[in-house]
Amino acid sequence: MNSLDLPKAPHETRVVVAMSGGVDSSVVAGLLKRQGYDVVGITLQLYDHGAATHRKGACCAGQDIHDARRVAEALGIPHYVLDYEDRFRESVIDRFAESYLAGETPIPCVECNRSIKFRDLLATARDLDADVLATGHYVASRPMPQGGRGLYRALDPARDQSYFLYATTAEQLDFLRFPLGELPKNETRRLAHELGLSVAEKADSQDICFVPQGRYADVIARLRPDAARAGDIVDLSGRVLGRHEGIVNYTVGQRRGLRLSIGEPLYVVRLEPDTARVIVGPREALxxxxxxxxxxxxxxxxxxxxxxxxxxxxxxxxxxxxxxxxxxxxxxxxxxxxxxxxxxxxxxxxxxxxxxxxxxxxxxxxxxxxxxxxxxxxxxxx
Known part of the structure; x- marks a missing residue:
């Protein structure tokens, strides 16, 4: 067995690496190339290429695509950029907006993994005759005694991303590999320097990739300009305490930004999209x-x-x-x-x-x- 649990020599094993342009996926590509695998890099252009070109903390757009290309050139591996903007908008961004308008707090990273990376990209990897698809996620997978592979929390608890991968199927998991699951983040940075990667000191992606500075309401207002409506902020008994300009500006557990002068700290307990009400109460009500x-x-x-x-x-x-x-x-x-x-x-x-x-x-x-x-x-x- 090679290091990817396959009964083939590394040079006979084709690995597609999902390269986001960040340090983690770049190290994965570099390590596998150094171990002698037949490595192919793929970068997905997912959203707003022009606007994101110089935005710090983005991924899968703009500068990140250029960074991934530079790393691939330095490693001497083939590299392809696939335009998945339409798929990403339909499967991830539109669902994100609809969920927020329904009074929910969605996690688009889960849907991106489920619908884009581990479905569409995985299919592309198979089309390229790859044996496995490798990513820079901090999560571990291992062969199970009864067959198949199991998914486990990463060695580095501060970087563990298993929460975002629960929707992976058994079939997908058999085809996926996560080489960073047994490494602490500081070791990944050290390896990036050792491999001579230009992204060794690049900042990690921040917030949700298509939401600049974490301002969800701005994105939703652009996508659904007529959907948000004003309503009442009420306490648990239904007493009106104030007004708001749309439930998309709030999430359960929020304390800041309520603009209420009640004399006691209040938190968002529940959102009611049908009545456009924001329900607030004391912390214990959460x-x-x-x-x-x-x-x-x-x-x-x-x-x-x-x-x-x-x-x-x-x-x-x-x-x-x-x-x-x-x-x-x-x-x-x-x-x-x-x-x-x-x-x-x-x-x-x-x-x-x-x-x-x-x-x-x-x-x-x-x-x-x-x-x-x-x-x-x-x-x-x-």
Missing amino acids: ATSRIRLTDVNWLSGTAPADLPVAVRVRSTREPRAASLTLDAAAGTAEIVLATPEDGVSPGQACVIYADDGPRAQVLGGGTIRRIDALQAGAAQAA
Whole structure:
């Protein structure tokens, strides 16, 4: 077996590397080339090529495409740029806008991996007779004793991206490789210098790639200029406290920017797109113990039995103990958290792990559709 778990010599193994123009995917290409693999680089142009050309922290557009091309030239590997703007807009950006207008807090990176990188790009890699598709994600995959591959948290907990890959299918996972899963970020930077890559000190991508400076409302206003409507900001009892200019400016758990003079800190507890109301309350009203998931995906291809698990309800949080109950007929799952979580929002992902360990296996996950708060006031308002 070679280092990619394939029974072929490296020079007989064709690897397509998804090159975003950043340091991580560039190091993947450099390492595999150095190990003797037949490496082909592919960069996807996903959005707004001109406007993003000089924007710091972007990816898959503008300067990043030029950086990926320069790295490929320095490594001596073929490099192709594919225009996926239309697919990206339809599958990711439009869905992002619709979800926000529905009062949700979507994660476009999950949809990008599911619909663009691990579906369309993977198909292109197969068309190029590749044996595997490698990416710069910080996540680990390993062969399973029963066959297939399992997905695990990365060695570097600060860089672990397993939260964004829960929607990967078993078939996709068999074709994917993640060479950085066993490396800390500082080692990746060191290798970039050792390989002589021009992007060795390039800043990491920031925020959502097509949302400059994290201003979601600006993007949605451009995409759906007539969709946002003003409404009331109300407390848990329904008392009007103020006005807002559109629920797209708010997310569950938000405290800043409410512009209310109440004398006590208030947080966004819920968004109501039908009535255009923003519901606010004290921090304790955010506590959530029960979550309903839809669009559930299991990486093994089959649902596990009801059992104790660990879950992440946001990418920045560690997995927490929970119990899992499945409704196979409805294709949904219910999560009961052992310790209540704050700021759980519809539209976010809930990723399910086998345990809460630092190298835990990812079992699957789904989209949060309903949350049950602990506070009687919040439940009554709901």
